[in-house]
Amino acid sequence: MSTEIEIRIGLKSGMADPEGANVQKALNLLGFENIDTVKSAKCYRVVIEGDEKYALSEAEKMCQRLLANPVVHDYSIAVAN
């Protein structure tokens, strides 16, 4: 049995997000005027052998040890649907 986990690594609020800002600028130039903010994030979809509980705890460890930098990143983990 395996479980698919969605890990989302975003910037902490207050951190500069030049990619998001540039996407917003480009969208404005294309005529999308009603945009308040654009924030970028990185997602990983990881298939882990094991049940949901085990997979979620492994994903938490993956974020702490490799994927997220606690100085600048917030992360969220969920079972993918």
Place this chain on the structure above:
Amino acid sequence: MSTEIEIRIGLKSGMADPEGANVQKALNLLGFENIDTVKSAKCYRVVIEGDEKYALSEAEKMCQRLLANPVVHDYSIAVAN
């Protein structure tokens, strides 16, 4: 009124995903042995002025015109919770 939309840009199945492969390799080296696959994706959280229906249709247009390359990308759009 404004609506927060989560746009997820992933690679089409079958496309090479070196970032995902490298993350998987690094996780294996760190001792995470029970990983089947890792797929990377890019996410944007866009706050659009308007109701849900309008925001979803705008996000669809943003993907078609700027964010996704239909040759290599699949995208999904959802109201962020």
